[in-house]
Amino acid sequence: MPLLKNGEAIADTWQHVAAGEAVPPAGPVVVPFERWKAEREALLARNTPLGVRLPNAQNVGELAADLGRLELIVLEFPKFVDGRAFSQARVLRERYRYRGELRATGDVLRDQLQFMQRCGFDAFEIAAPNAAEIWRAAVNEIDVFYQPAADDRVPAPRLRRSA
Amino acid sequence: MYSYDEYDQKLLDQRVAQFRDQVRRRIAGELTEEQFRPLRLRNGLYLQLHAYMLRVSVPYGTLSSRQLRGLGHVARHYDRGFGHFTTRTNMQFHWMKLEHVPDALADLAKVQLHGIQTSGNSLRNVTADHLAGVAPDEIEDPRIWCEIIRQWGALHPEFSYLPRKFKICIIAAPHDRAALRIHDLALRLHRNEAGETGFEVMVGGGLGRTPFLAKTIREFLPKRHLLSYLEAVLRVYNQLGRRDNLWKARIKILVHELGVQKFTELVEAEWQDVKDGPVEVSEAEVARIAAQFSPPNYEDAPTFTREFDELRLNDLGFARWLRTNVGGHKQPGYAIVTVSLKPPGGTPGDITAEQMDAVADLADRYSFSEIRVTHAQNLVLPHVRRADLPVVWRALAALGLATPNIGLASDIICCPGLDYCSLANARSIPIARRLTERFDDLSRLHDLGELKIKISGCINACGHHHVGHIGILGVDKNGEEYYQVTLGGSEDLNGALGTILGPAIHADRIVEAVETLIEIYVALRRDGERFLDTYRRVGLAPFKERIYAPA
Numbered sequence: 241m242p243l244l245k246n247g248e249a250i251a252d253t254w255q256h257v258a259a260g261e262a263v264p265p266a267g268p269v270v271v272p273f274e275r276w277k278a279e280r281e282a283l284l285a286r287n288t289p290l291g292v293r294l295p296n297a298q299n300v301g302e303l304a305a306d307l308g309r310l311e312l313i314v315l316e317f318p319k320f321v322d323g324r325a326f327s328q329a330r331v332l333r334e335r336y337r338y339r340g341e342l343r344a345t346g347d348v349l350r351d352q353l354q355f356m357q358r359c360g361f362d363a364f365e366i367a368a369p370n371a372a373e374i375w376r377a378a379v380n381e382i383d384v385f386y387q388p389a390a391d392d393r394v395p396a397p398r399l400r401r402s403a
Numbered sequence: 404m405y406s407y408d409e410y411d412q413k414l415l416d417q418r419v420a421q422f423r424d425q426v427r428r429r430i431a432g433e434l435t436e437e438q439f440r441p442l443r444l445r446n447g448l449y450l451q452l453h454a455y456m457l458r459v460s461v462p463y464g465t466l467s468s469r470q471l472r473g474l475g476h477v478a479r480h481y482d483r484g485f486g487h488f489t490t491r492t493n494m495q496f497h498w499m500k501l502e503h504v505p506d507a508l509a510d511l512a513k514v515q516l517h518g519i520q521t522s523g524n525s526l527r528n529v530t531a532d533h534l535a536g537v538a539p540d541e542i543e544d545p546r547i548w549c550e551i552i553r554q555w556g557a558l559h560p561e562f563s564y565l566p567r568k569f570k571i572c573i574i575a576a577p578h579d580r581a582a583l584r585i586h587d588l589a590l591r592l593h594r595n596e597a598g599e600t601g602f603e604v605m606v607g608g609g610l611g612r613t614p615f616l617a618k619t620i621r622e623f624l625p626k627r628h629l630l631s632y633l634e635a636v637l638r639v640y641n642q643l644g645r646r647d648n649l650w651k652a653r654i655k656i657l658v659h660e661l662g663v664q665k666f667t668e669l670v671e672a673e674w675q676d677v678k679d680g681p682v683e684v685s686e687a688e689v690a691r692i693a694a695q696f697s698p699p700n701y702e703d704a705p706t707f708t709r710e711f712d713e714l715r716l717n718d719l720g721f722a723r724w725l726r727t728n729v730g731g732h733k734q735p736g737y738a739i740v741t742v743s744l745k746p747p748g749g750t751p752g753d754i755t756a757e758q759m760d761a762v763a764d765l766a767d768r769y770s771f772s773e774i775r776v777t778h779a780q781n782l783v784l785p786h787v788r789r790a791d792l793p794v795v796w797r798a799l800a801a802l803g804l805a806t807p808n809i810g811l812a813s814d815i816i817c818c819p820g821l822d823y824c825s826l827a828n829a830r831s832i833p834i835a836r837r838l839t840e841r842f843d844d845l846s847r848l849h850d851l852g853e854l855k856i857k858i859s860g861c862i863n864a865c866g867h868h869h870v871g872h873i874g875i876l877g878v879d880k881n882g883e884e885y886y887q888v889t890l891g892g893s894e895d896l897n898g899a900l901g902t903i904l905g906p907a908i909h910a911d912r913i914v915e916a917v918e919t920l921i922e923i924y925v926a927l928r929r930d931g932e933r934f935l936d937t938y939r940r941v942g943l944a945p946f947k948e949r950i951y952a953p954a
Contacts, residue, residue: 297642299642320441320564321441321524321564322564322646323524323561323562323563323564323565323641324641324642324646326560326561326562326563326564326641327561327638327641327642328642330561331638335676349441351425351441351442351445352564354560355558355560355561355563356560358560359560359561381417381420381421381424382414382417382418382421382558383413383417384410384411384413384414384417385558386414386554386555386556386557386558387554387555387556387559387560387682388680388681388682389560389561396410396411396414396554397554397684397685397688399410400408400410400688400691401685401687401688
């Protein structure tokens, strides 16, 4: 799956370990949340980058204590209309100050990319050959924002005050 | 009223350009209908039975004369010369062609109108008391807060893919004229014991298959915290609202399943975290917006003139119109005029391009260029000098817009139904037309007094049948149109959902059945009782017995 990070198409260096698979001995690994809970100690003992894939019904607060050790959190959009991960992303960024990579996977629509970016996502699994081009168009179509979110864009009410 | 600044206008222009490109991609075949659907719905464009339908947002039901002319322009140039006002105070154009929609939206953008978030599982148009700013009983103008929410909620990155649509309504008077408690989130501005104004917050109202009236989760919310509290409510809903079943996805079901107390606890806990954060609206921004809702420059107008008095005494038509279509205004010497879009035999809420232009002209001359849209699908000229009432009445009568029936049996709320809507099970417009023809005798209509008939063509209840004194719901039985009748619904603050009368009634007999219900009321009523009062006193039984009596 092509990976778009900070607007560039890059290769995915992470190893995605499914529920029943063995965890590879070396290299960055990302595991499902259930597995993280079950094998947390062993995973934390690894001297490699760690990531967790979080179902969108999961309260992100349960990961709060481990966020300093995580470098990747993958959030799921099983269908584009299912917007729960937008809230998970903002809470991770704004409440828990998570600084690692926040990746959107699943049914990721071009026309949702800007919303995702505003909610704190910085990486996207997109099934398109020209992902970088799509990205540039999608995140620049609108450049007025009314509400504060997890990005650093200045909302209109604050621009009005400083004008 | 609120006028866009450079930021508001820029966002809207960019949005039009964005949608123009999406339509281009669709017509060029780069997008399938399946891919295009969510994009057009974000802009209020539906694909219905016969054509595309464009729903244009009328924020909190307030229009300038320029905006009403803009709607007339779209009706004339891109549709069939008319438009339809909905129970959400929006305007629908039912005969659009896809290739014209970007131009229509660009023309609307010039008058600060759009279709953003009039569809989809997003924050919809915020509605308000249609007498905001002019009602004598109001404590302050709720539209200031509607506009603050409108801006905060426009293209909201977190809350654009909610489990289901989300409708907010605000009132600021003891009388509810906006059907407040049928909304997902209902806000009532009131004064606490310390004399400060704030919001009573109610959640979980809605009609449809499982009707509920909104329940209070907070008695008093200081105004400065409105946006953080909304963020908390919506975040709880976005994460916990049901997504497994379309019919159970509205917030009313979440509130019902969790219980009000548990839901409130979750919201309050979430709120503690976002309260006083960057989302809170600043005093400067409130002041900037509030200034745009300051009252127009009223004159020291006379309360009565000789012409007014003579006409009132000598012309029954004018007297009737005064009784039902004219209300008291905050400002002495001024009145509030309701423009009836319910002529006998007409489609409730429909208005032609010529009528739109003419009402805009009247607003310019007699109402500080302002018009309101009501949830009952009528228009309002909110600031008319009492001395001007005779001339305004004559002008409206000449346009067919002065039917003296506001709040009476022929002031029917009605959804578009199976004539247009792909969700409908039965037609609702022909039933409304036949009923208004039946009740076109003005003496009788005025004698019957307040009687709210509401018709929906399917269980989604866009015609609010659950809260009609007489509610009529279209159902399909083996390809034939039947109508289920409910009695005793009411949309005011002490509102109630109607009770089902009995088995659904065939289309051929429904008008006769309503006539019978009204005859029963007339036979049973005591002095001064409205239909609803009599129903509450005598209950369902006398009505049911007669309607279902063996022939």
